[in-house]
Amino acid sequence: MPSARPAARLQDVAKLAGVSAKTVSNVVNDYEHVRPETRSKVQDAIELLGYRPNVIARNLKSGRSGVIALALPELDAPYFAELAHHVVRAAMERGWTVLVDETGQIQDRAVRARERSAVAGIREHLIDGVILNPLALDETDVERYGSVPLVLLGERLSSRLADHVAIDNEAAAAEATRHLISTGRRRIAVVGAQPPPFGHSARLRLRGYRDALAEAGIRYDPTLVVEALDWRRQPGVAAVAQLLALPEPPDAVFCLNDLLALGAVRGLTDAGVRVPEDMAMVGFDDIEESRYAVPSLTTVAPDKEAIARHAVDRLARRLEHVTSPPEEITVGYTLQVRESTAT
Numbered sequence: 001m002p003s004a005r006p007a008a009r010l011q012d013v014a015k016l017a018g019v020s021a022k023t024v025s026n027v028v029n030d031y032e033h034v035r036p037e038t039r040s041k042v043q044d045a046i047e048l049l050g051y052r053p054n055v056i057a058r059n060l061k062s063g064r065s066g067v068i069a070l071a072l073p074e075l076d077a078p079y080f081a082e083l084a085h086h087v088v089r090a091a092m093e094r095g096w097t098v099l100v101d102e103t104g105q106i107q108d109r110a111v112r113a114r115e116r117s118a119v120a121g122i123r124e125h126l127i128d129g130v131i132l133n134p135l136a137l138d139e140t141d142v143e144r145y146g147s148v149p150l151v152l153l154g155e156r157l158s159s160r161l162a163d164h165v166a167i168d169n170e171a172a173a174a175e176a177t178r179h180l181i182s183t184g185r186r187r188i189a190v191v192g193a194q195p196p197p198f199g200h201s202a203r204l205r206l207r208g209y210r211d212a213l214a215e216a217g218i219r220y221d222p223t224l225v226v227e228a229l230d231w232r233r234q235p236g237v238a239a240v241a242q243l244l245a246l247p248e249p250p251d252a253v254f255c256l257n258d259l260l261a262l263g264a265v266r267g268l269t270d271a272g273v274r275v276p277e278d279m280a281m282v283g284f285d286d287i288e289e290s291r292y293a294v295p296s297l298t299t300v301a302p303d304k305e306a307i308a309r310h311a312v313d314r315l316a317r318r319l320e321h322v323t324s325p326p327e328e329i330t331v332g333y334t335l336q337v338r339e340s341t342a343t
Contacts, residue, residue, distance in 0.1 A: 008049035017045040068315060071101045071132045077231075078287035079257065079304075080133070083153075086308030087131060094316060099127065103135070129315045135198060149318035151311045155200040163314040165307055165329045169201055172300045172333050173208030174215075176254055176282045179298070181216045183341055185252035185280055188213070189224040191239040191264060192231055192256030205256050205284065224250055228260060236263025237270075244271055251279055252341075258283035258290045258299055265293065265340065281340040295339030306331045 010028075014021045019042060026034050027042040034042075045051075070087050072080040088098045129149035142150070142161045150162040155169060180188050190209055194202040210220050226242055228235035236255060243250055255261035261283030265275050275281050275295055283290055286301030310329050 008051040013045045013051050017041045065126055065128055067097045069099045069127045069130045071103050073103055073135050075102045079285040083304050086305045090308045090312040131311045151314045163326050165310045167302045167331050167333045169204035170208040173205035174212040175335050176300050177209045177212035180252045187250045188252045189243050189250035190254050191226045192260050193225050193227045202256055231257045232259050233263030236260035237267035240264045240267040254282045256284055258285045258287045261297055276341050286336055298338045298341040299336050300333055301336045302333045303331050
């Protein structure tokens with residue numbers, strides 16, 4: 001039986017590429033000041049030899065673990081699952097491993113404690129930095145417990161204490177509402193409003209909805225606003241039952257996430273209400289399920305890949321000890337028009 005081929009060394013890569021060992025190290029560590037043609041030669045040699053950098057030694061030298069944490073409210077919610085997928089892919093490009101943690105829903109009494117644990121680094125000496133989508137955390141918590149580089153997602157906190165990546169929820173909700181108005185709908189309900197102190201995203205989206213109504217000269221009717229602490233399918237089913245019981249039911253529904261909208265479509269179908277003929281439906285998040293539902297769901301599509309990429313890039317800058325003030329990064333979105341609002 002032939003003996004195993006010895007593992008390629010950095011010096012082997014340097015010899016094959018015709019460069020110095022230092023140059024190979026610079027390419028492996030992704031230093032900027034390497035000429036493109038040199039970088040290409042080194043990368044070709046790495047691939048040909050199957051060279052694998054000694055990550056453990058590199059991390060010991062840099063004082064880092066090579067592990068970051070991603071802390072999200074609900075791992076079984078499709079939006080967060082899809083976002084985690086993009087964060088892991090962006091982190092892999094930097095050679096990082098992602099530890100994914102679930103902090104809990106807003107009605108969970110332990111959610112704030114879990115979010116505090118996240119900003120503290122989860123486990124001492126293990127986590128280099130954290131990407132967190134908080135629901136209950138406030139700025140005092142970040143100041144008191146924060147001990148590792150931090151990037152915030154969502155709308156709970158601003159960028160005063162950490163880099164913050166989010167879409168413009170107010171503008172996106174206004175665009176979704178304008179779309180419903182453009183189809184001739186005038187009695188437009190909202191499902192998913194949430195009371196303080198939680199529901200920051202919900203309040204921003206509700207504000208955008210009201211702005212669009214005002215622009216069109218449509219009176220805001222609070223009886224058409226249905227609260228839902230849990231943005232899942234069942235509350236969507238219950239919400240449309242409540243709306244259909246009104247003396248004058250709506251002719252359109254804007255759900256503040258896709259799961260609510262999918263539940264609402266099911267509830268309307270069970271009640272014999274046709275979508276979109278009798279009632280149009282718009283969601284928010286563009287989860288994969290929305291594209292394959294019957295009817296397919298019109299929805300606001302945040303650029304989840306861009307959210308993940310910006311979050312990982314910002315965390316990398318902080319790990320490089322960049323001391324510039326925290327930044328507010330607004331990521332784009334599109335309105336995906338599908339069958340649930342077809343005229």
